[in-house]
C-alpha cells in the first residue's frame with residue numbers, strides 16, 4: 001500500500017506535513033509520497049523553481065521516514081496530471097495493491113474538472129482531508145463512493161472515497177508567500193529549515209520576484 005499527497009508545495013508548510021502524517025497513521029501507510037507538481041493544471045505557475053520546491057520538501061521530511069519526497073512529476077514534461085502519476089505507480093506496483101491519494105476538500109471541490117477525472121477512482125482511493133474554510137456539498141456525485149471503513153481502503157486497490165478530519169491548521173502557501181512579500185515572518189507556519197532556505201535564497205520576497 002502507498003499513500004500520495006500531491007501539491008505545488010510553494011513552499012511546503014506544517015498543514016501539508018500534518019496531513020501526510022495523519023493520513024499515513026490513520027491507514028497504517030509506511031510509504032507516503034509527497035509529490036510536487038511540475039506544471040500544475042488549473043492554477044498559476046509556482047514562484048519557486050521545481051528544484052527549489054523539491055529541496056524544501058526534502059528538508060522538511062528528513063526526520064520522518066514514513067514520508068518521502070517523490071520527484072516523478074518533476075521528471076515529466078508538460079502538465080502534471082494526476083491520472084498519469086497514478087498510472088506510473090500502477091506500472092510499478094501492479095493492479096492489486098491499494099493506493100491512497102490524499103487531497104484537501106478545496107482541491108476535491110474541483111475534482112470533476114481534472115484531466116480524465118472519471119478514470120482516477122479506477123486507479124486509487126481518494127482520502128479527502130478537512131481544510132478550514134471549505135466544506136463539501138451534501139448529496140453530491142461522490143456519495144455512492146463513500147466509505148467510512150479504513151480496512152476497506154487497505155484491502156482493496158481503488159474505488160472508494162474516505163473523508164478524514166485532520167488537525168485543523170489554517171495555513172496556506174499563499175499566506176506564507178504573502179507574509180514574506182510584506183516583510184513579515186512566517187516562522188512557526190513551516191519548518192525552520194525550510195524558512196532558513198527561503199531566506200538564504202531570498203525566495204518569495206519582492207526584490208527577487210519584482211512584484
Ligand SMILES: Nc1ncnc2c1ncn2[C@@H]1O[C@H](COP(=O)(O)OP(=O)(O)OP(=O)(O)O)[C@@H](O)[C@H]1O
Pocket residue numbers: 005006007008009010015016019102103104105106107129130131132169170171172173174175
Ligand atoms: N491547511 C490545509 N489543510 C488541509 N489540507 C491542505 C492544507 N493546505 C494544503 N492542503 C492540501 O495539500 C495539497 C497540496 O496543497 P498546495 O501545495 O496547493 O498548498 P496550498 O497551501 O493550498 O498552496 P497555495 O496557497 O499556493 O494554493 C492539496 O490537496 C491541499 O488541499
Ligand SMILES: O=C(O)c1ccc[n+]([C@@H]2O[C@H](COP(=O)([O-])O)[C@@H](O)[C@H]2O)c1
Pocket residue numbers: 005006007008009037040041042043080081082083103107113114115
Ligand atoms: O490531474 C489534474 O487534472 C489535476 C488538476 C488539479 C489538481 N490536481 C492534483 O491535485 C493535487 C492538489 O493540487 P493543488 O493545485 O491544490 O496543489 C496535486 O496532486 C495536483 O496535481 C490534478
